[in-house]
Amino acid sequence: MARRPLVMGNWKLNGSKAFTKELIEGLKRELDGVTGCDVAIAPPVMYLAEAEATLASCGCDCTSKNVIALGSQNVDVNVSGAFTGDISTAMLKDFDAKYIIIGHSERRTYHKESDEFIAKKFAALKDAGLVPVLCIGETEAENEAGQTEAVCARQLDAVLNTLGAEAFNGAVIAYEPVWAIGTGKSATPAQAQAVHAFIRGHIAKHSQAVADQVIIQYGGSVNDANAAELFTQPDIDGALVGGASLKAPAFAVIVKAAEKAKE
Ligand SMILES: O=C[C@H](O)COP(=O)(O)O
Structure with a gap:
């Protein structure tokens, strides 16, 4: 089944108002004419307004303003009320954000987010009509102990067992081995493909149709030199890109490597 690739930029804790405007203007120029790949960016929520305005205003005839979707690096489970510092699905929708990253290893580690809590975020996003980008992946120690598949299965099961496989219709999974994030040491295309096939197969045990359509991105030190080879793999449907x-x-x-590989 042909799946449309998705390349998403996770800016993490980087940027400023000026940087947001400059980077998005650069992306609009660079991505003009791209039609075969979905593209999203997740700036810090602080800069969503700047990003939304820059995406909407275009001083040229380029078509890329329609290509780049807005996303967020996180969301909270509560919709409104006394939850200091939290960000709701409704607030993200207010800025036209669409793709929302949840379960990133940096949040699992630094904010002690559990599989169960992340499943609640997944449910909140589905309820709101937003697209969850569910990050999963093993640490280096887990990898060396041969636990990669067990860890990915456990992280997927938190959603599968509470919301069912159908929840993955229209959703995105990002396989991000923790040892590859920000290290310059990407998984090899063959290593990543093996885990992506496992992830798709795990969902297929519940529903082949859902497994066939779910986008599985690879993330972890993807760059302009290694992306094309990663995208040659049949179960790698794009990338979640940090640095x-x-x-x-x-x-x-x-983005263009994904477009070319999946045309
Ligand atoms: O969300 C993105 C990933 O954590 C990958 O980050 P990286 O491309 O800087 O390794």
């Missing part, structure tokens, strides 16, 4: 998403030319190379 290389902060430079328009590098990010554009990754």
